[in-house]
Amino acid sequence: MGSNTFRLVVFRYRPGGSFQLVDEIRHAVRLSAGAGPEGLHPDALERAGHAANLYRAFCDAAGVDDVAAVTTSAVRDGANRTEALAALSVDGGLDVRVLSAEEEAWYGYLGAVNSTTLTDGHVLDLGGGSVQVSQVTGRRLGEVVSRPLGAVRMTERFLAEEKPGRADIRALRRHVARELEDLDWLAGAGGRMVGIGGTIRTLASMHQRSVRYPLMGELHGYPLPLSGIDDLVEAMAALPASERSRLPGLKQDRADITLAGAIVIGTILERAGVEAIEICSQGLREGLFYERFLSPADPPLIPDIRRQSVMNLVDTYRCDIPHVEHVCALALAIYDELARLGLHAADASEREMLWAAGMLHDAGVLVDYNDHHKHGYYLVLNAGLPGFAHHELAMIALLVRGHRKGLPTLSPLEDILRRRAARSPERPADGDEGTLRRLAACLRIAEQLERGRARGIRSVHMSATKAALKLDVTAIGDPSVALWSAALESPVVQRAFGRRLELGVAFPAA
Template identity: 40%
Template sequence: MQERIAVIDLGSNTTRMIVVGYVPHQTFKLLDEVREAVRLAHGIGADGKLQLIPMNRAIKTMRLFHQMCRGIGVDRIVPVATSAVREASNREEFLARVRDEAGLDFRVLTAAEEAYYGYLGAINTLDMQNGCVIDIGGGSTQVTVVQQRQLAQSISRPIGAVRLTDRFVKSDPMNVRDFKILERAIAAQFADVPWLTQQGGSLGGIGGTIRALAEIDQKLRNHPIDRVHGHRLSADRVNELLELFRSLTVKQREDLPGLSRDRADLILAGTAILAEVMRRGKFSQITISGQGLREGLFFEHFMRGTSPIIPDIRSFSVTNLARMYHYEAVHSAKVRDLALSMFDQLLPMHGYDLWARELLGHAAILHDIGNAVNYYDHHKHGAYLVVNSSMQGFSHREVAILALLVRYHRKGEVSVDHYQQVLFPGDGELVAKMAAILRLAEFLERRKNQVIQDITVEIGKIVRIVTHAAGDTTVEVWDANRAAGLFRKAFGCEVDIV
């Protein structure tokens, strides 16, 4: 039975709520998300007190969130607060007001808990074995070391986009002198972290600042996949964006595509933190996760009773998407088995590795999900669903390849032009050959009755595919031969299915 959970993250700058429908250990779907820039940490002075106006903004927002939860039938609300509340000298007064006026009993996360849940949200959505996860918030920054997907160690530093902006951003646009002071202040926060200089490798990023960087970069580059999750930024690109922000006034930044107005004054300080961590840790690029602390808290409930770490995020992501759109599990599994058997036996002709094989298998599971929209053009609908769904653990290049394989599993001449920006040289040929294999596998399962149990591929001047069946295969052989045109074109030879 599906449950509904809402997770509220009251941060120093923004408060966000996600609502997720889920069946524990099986499937989940984001049902709603809402954010509001409450700027709770704004104006905190030497006495450490949250100011009245930001507190009132936050409490008003919490009342609205609670009303939303009641209206959409949420079974459980998990409200948490992070550094702004954690460090406030008047936090108990504020929490009491939230309880009395908004009806929500907030849990204040420790710095270690904040790092843990951010790590959990990232590790269950990024294909990362070893490396670091950075979470840049409004009031603090967490850096977590990941070894074999496990949290090895973490640090929390009292620097965030709001806190640094309030303290150091005094000129607009920021002059070089002020900027150098900001950079030195950030560097000093990581000077006593010797293990950071020994990292390198993978870096995953979460938090509003990092998501905003991805959105800006995508808009400026006209990126073909409109989702920040899985987007990658090189260290050079981060520094380019940092200099761009420094050279612009806040008003000018507000006009940048992909940047919300309420973050225009904060993006410079937040990006400066990321640039310093990438420099110090020798990270050549960062992979952005669209998920973070909220999703980490959700995964704790989703995986309750077991480890909250999903063992194989890529396979889980594919199965989750397939279930979401009511796929035919037995049929899809048979198409996958036939496609992978064909892939293995055709290895001398294509030479592709296990990575390509994995993508082919995933595409086979997803090939018919477009039927949830309409049978007609379901190959196009399916490709759209792949590109616009949360394909956790996959790069944008891989998402594009999966979408293209789903798009051409049924008919059509292969074209990869729309995704050329995220593809590598040679990917067009890979897609054509893998789509040709998937198309034959689909038609060899034409009646969805698993009558063809296996195949043997004989490679010669003509490729001969021999079916091994438990019954009559007249329909499958007839339709597979009719669909073999893409195979002939992609592999440059005749093919005969018997």
């Protein structure tokens, strides 16, 4: 029950296994709107009580086993806290916990580190009432600061006019800068910063639209540049509050408060010396969930985010685990053999994408066996893989699509890969097209070797001449299906490595 938005999320999970968000209700309650020295405004408490009552009824009715109701800055800092809690708790129907600033930061941190690969850097969580900035070192929570610089509060204090002037904006920036002045650990820290909260998601959504981002709507993992925030501040400031929802991506119920929020975020990024903030679509609510999901782990951290993301989808899409694990083992063995032969450079990121695609290559069978490579592409791309960058997600989805039938091609997602290429110079010599061709060749040969689903091919050994790649297998049982099937991939090998594929059976030395 936040200072701006109330939200109910329902997770279904197997403890220690997979989890899914299965329901969500959201209300723009504006709990902190109109708050004064006497505390929260009676109208706000009435709206809050109404929403809380609905949530309690929902939890009762839906048979939710375990309800965690929390509230944050607005109630914490309000002078009429007892009265506010009575309204939110629906006269005892909900057991509402008022999070301290430290707890609020803690749960935001848990949401962020359990859905991103952040190990060292900062988490910025901007709500309606307050902002938390947390330092993360070796995945552990370090320094924390909480300031009452939330988007609703700053709007009411500095930008309440229908059309605020330049001076108002400057005053807000000065105020934020002053509040952060004494934080030596933040000043010019640089490095990664992960951003949480509705305001930052809104800014990312607006920015994606303004640059026609090819994975529109895939907010989690989106790098929002400081320069983009500045542009959005300009665009919003040029319009009266009542007209700002004309800007693509800006919803009516956030049209007034997003300008102040953007200024707070931009000022913090400047202070921290950070060029871009990575959007995290999870936060405090997911942090509360992870505490339960990972119990009794302390701190409740998922050991390997990428692995968890992939295994979550393997479970959801009911992939045949013995089969896909064997395909992965073979694909990675082929990848490593090719590296040993000097036909490509071994690369940890490529290897991990190959593993992920191997685990998920059959996901689309759930929709229809026909075109299951295309359905798998849709399922992976749209479910997303927290912990993988968007260009990695794109590559994994393209590998799933390219694991059978036509030769794999970048074309459906070329744009997302090109944008990444423009940003990062450290890429394989043969570019993304080369990566896709090489990884797809490994995956396709492995899939064909495991065509019989019997895990009969136990190992591979490769050798190369100028014209041919020879792949010898050791097998339990008859390898004829495997070898016949793998031979079909010669064109893919030719395209990736300029050599035809030859297959044989290796007899282990006596």
